[in-house]
Amino acid sequence: EILPKDGNMVRYLYHLNLAKYSTRPIKDLSVKMEIESEAGEIKSVYSPSHEVEIKRHGKQRVVVGLEEENLKPDSDLQLYYSLRGKDGGDVDVAAITHKEDEDESGYFTLLVSPGAWGADRVPMPKDVVFVFDSSGSMRGNKIEQAKKAMEFCVDSLNPGDRFEIVRFSTEAEPVFGNLTKANDKAKKRATKFLDSVRAIGGTAIEEALGTASEILAEKASKDRPAQIIFLTDGQPTIGAIKEDVIINGLQKELKETKAKIRVFCFGIGTNVNAHLLDKITDKTNAVSQYVLPEENIETKVSRFYSKISEPVLTGLEIKIKGPERVHKLYPKELPDLFKGDQVVVTGRYESGKKEATITLTGSMMGKDRTFSYKANFPKTNDDNDFIPRLWATRRVGYLLEEIRLRGEKKELKEEVARLARKYNIVTPYTSYLILEDEARDGVALNRRSHFGGLRDESGARFDAEAPADSAASEAFDSLIVAEKEEARKFSEEKSGESAVRGASSGSDLKNAKGLADLGKAVNSSYSSGPGLANGTIQSIIIGGKTFHRNGDLWIDDEARDDKDKEIKELEFGSKEYFDFLAANPKLCRWLSVGNKVDCLENGKIYRVR
Incomplete structure (x- = not known):
């Protein structure tokens, strides 16, 4: 098989999408792929469709693995990798685009990757303060898991790092009183301190964050990335308890430091103030993570810290010259780039020059660095049709955060509804x-959209091809009441299960690197897996169109309202049907979704029965 190549980006597709034929999950799936290149270094390796494990063996060999249980077979496995010549730079930027119409905005994804960052290279030294809650509410498994997570983080520190640990309950207590070199002696002292911690007392969040900021500020340097890793399971009960007071105090402390300090927050359980944690990470260009009741603290914190333990490039900025305009880029502020990870940027563009110049700037080992790359932003490109959905996922995540933290606005709700549907x-x-x-x-x-999953009192589905009766109307009314209450909790409540799950789900959407993150966001938003409404929407996306399944009927989202629309009826399997497909090959991919389909194209609904 000859793989398609666009510029320096190679694409591979492994067919796994069986959604048109069966919704039964694949019980056990194991896929292993090996990539070897003699042409140059393998830089970015990326799957937009599935969460894969990537292991590098030098600069020219990569092994990609996928292990899943009960996998829903609704998308093909897509894999992209970029190649750089032997004279390539330390960091790579690869561009992928999608643009169906010359007159409409296109979509793009940028992959920023350090590639195979050799073990012989000295990690960039960093300063980090670990702040963890030891109040009375952390008793039992929570405090033991948190201590093990802290021990993992301490053990993972690099020789050039400096660190501090701050335990807080009724008051904040640092181990050393200042940033200390991460040598064996300091690590042993920190571990001994962690072993002695017991869960008791109140929750002094303001003092804990203030203590951590002061310790970092004392020795902060522009040459060293600075981080605070903050864990809590509750709301502030000692000192300042209002969000704005805590955040303003933290900002004042951070404003006076030489380095840009990022505060990564972990909310444990459902009693945390999700608004407070998310506002802290928003102000410091970091991310919030939530450890839900069904998750393990040690596992989640350790896995996250492993990703951010070795910075490669900090203070990233990207400029693109060539397209007439680039806009609506996400994330709005770029995070730092770490060894073994990559930064994924999505955005929109208006056509201009086909060849663009991408300039990446940042700081590496205390020195300003600039990298320049060539990429194509074509007037049309039907490939890579995952990009619009990935962009929309991030856009929805961003809008939901605006609604949750700053209040509902009509225009925001309307855009979320349109993109979500x-x-x-x-x-x-x-x-x-x-x-x-x-x-x-x-x-x-x-x-x-929801009609296909509604049931009557006997558990039977309603007939999608017959006018809805009173029973269907009552089922809809009940669904609307239930979902309205969930929506109220999301937009108004700051703590509690709905608030925390909403924050966790929104973070997954906003920071999604691929469509697998969308599935995680949906699952985490419901307390027992996908909820009632999600279970009632059965959809498939083909070639940029979303089809909702109502019984045996697949309805194009754009064809839901068929009033005043021209309708062309086709009998499935007839000679007219096949003659029509031969004359209109573009419609084949959409009408092949089933033997009962409504599809809108060029203002006309094509109705197959």
Whole structure:
């Protein structure tokens, strides 16, 4: 098989999508792929469709693995990798684009990767303060898991690093009182301190963050990345308890430091103030992580810290020259680049010059560095059709955070509803917006997105091809009431299960690197896996179109409202049907979704029965 190559980017597709034929999950799936290159160094390796494990063996060999249980077979396995010549730089930027129409904005994804960062290279020294909650609410498994997580982080420190540990409950208590070199003696002292900690007392978040900031500020340097890793399971009860007071105090401390300090927050359980943690990470360009009741603290914290333990390039900025305009880039502020990881940027572009110049700047080992790359931003490109959905996922995550932290606005809700429905991004909040939007537009009940999963009292599905009866209407009313309450909790509550799951799900959406993260976001937003509304929406995305399944009928999202639309009817399997497909090959991929399909194209609905 000859793999398609666009510039320096190579693409491989392994067919796993069986959604048109079966929704039964694959019980056990194991895939191993080996990439070897004689042409140059393998830099970016990326799967937009699945969460894969990437192991590098030198600069020219990579092994990619996928292990899944009960995998829903609704997407093919896609793999991209970029090649650089032997004279390539330390950091690579590769561009992937999608643009179906010359007159519409295109989509792009940039992969920023350090490639095979050799073991012989000295890691960039960093300063880090670990701050963890030892209040009374942490008793039992939580405090033991948190201590083990802290021990892992301490053990993973590099020789050039400096660190401190701050335990807090009713008051904050540092181990050393200042940043200390991460030598064996200091690590042993820190481990001994962790062993002695017991869970007791209140929750002095303001003092804990203030102590950590002061310790970092004393020795902070522009040449060294600075981090605070903050773990808590509760809300502030000692000292300042108002969000704005705590955040303003933290910002004041950080403003006076020479280095840019990132505060990574871990909320443990569902009693944390998710608004407070997310506002802290928003102000410091970091991320929040939430350890849900069904998750292990040690595992989640350790896995996250492993990704950020070795910075390669900090203070990243990207400029693109060539397209007439680039806009709506996510993330809005770029994170640091770490060894073994990559930064994924998505955005929109208007056509200009086909060849673009991408300039990446940042700091490496205390020195300013600039990297320049060539990339194509074509007027049309039908390939890489995952990009619009990935961009929409991040856009929805960003908008949901705006709604949650700063309040609902009509225009934000309308855009979330439109994107969520079009790209099948379903959480309790977006589900309600879709229901509300379709009701407002007067879409017939039997053509709405959720109709396919509704059941009558006997558990039977309603007939999607018959007008909805009173029983179907009552089922819809019950669904709307339930989802409206979930939406209220998401937008108004700062703590509790709905608030924390909403924050966790929103973070997954906002920081999604691939479509597998969308699945994680949906699952984490419900307390027992996908909830009622998510279970009622069965969808498939083909060639940029989303089809919702209502019984045996697949309805193009754009064809839900068929009032005043021209309709061309086709009998499935007839001579007219095949003659039509031969004359209109573009429609083949959409009409092949089933033997009962409604598809809108060029203002006309094609109805197959």
